[in-house]
Amino acid sequence: MITIRTATLQDLDAVSAVEAACFPPAEAASKDEFYERLTYYANHFWLLFEGDTxxxxxxxxxxxxxxxxxxxxxxxxxxxxxxxxxxxFGVNTIPSHRQKGYAGRLIQVAIDDARRQGRRGLVLTCKDRLIHYYSGFGFIDEGVSSKSVHGGAVWHQMRLTF
Known part of the structure; x- marks a missing residue:
């Protein structure tokens, strides 16, 4: 059974484990960083569970x-x-569950929530190989970011404006 909900601090270990499985160490957020993020904006973490996982x-x-x-x-x-x-900041799906549409479901929930909350839109950065993927949700590539070199990588900034 698939469930989607926002996070709480009790999700810290699970979120940290999924991040570590999805990103190289130079790009992955640390458990301490997730603790801070969950403290300030847990309601802006969209989680997808299969059963309790x-x-x-x-x-x-x-x-x-x-x-x-x-x-x-x-x-x-x-x-x-x-x-x-x-x-x-992150779109994460554990490797064994990729290509099943889970990340896309969560991206759409984030878009719907941002629209409902009256935001102007959403902004993300991604590597070149993912531009086409995010374009499918309506994000527009604004080119290589001059403000993010996170993890020593080249990132494209993409924006979805309502």
Whole structure:
């Protein structure tokens, strides 16, 4: 049985484990960073469970800043619940459950929530190979980000404006 809900601090270990399974160490958020994020904006973590097992999650803060910057990853206190833009920091699905549409379901929930909350839209960064995937949800590629070099990677900033 698949269930989707927002997070609580009790999800810290599960979220940290899924992140570690999905990203290389240079790009993965630490357990301490997730603790901070869950403290400030657990309601902006969308979790998908199969039974009691966390399979996939999407997370990110809300801000009036128009661009996603590296300092947002480490400074959860920058979250502004009244902000105009829903940032997406991570789209994670454990490798054994990929290609089943789970991440897409969560991205759509995040989009629907942002629209319902009156945001201007959503912003994310992704690697070149994922531009086409996010375009399918209506995100527009704004080119290589000059404000995010997270983990030493090249990131494209993408925006979905309502």
């Amino acid at each position: 966390l399979i996939s999650f999407v997370d990110g803060m809300v801000t009036d800043e128009t661009d996603l910057t590296d300092d947002m990853y480490a400074r959860a206190a920058m979250h502004d619940e009244q902000g105009a833009w829903q940032m997406i």
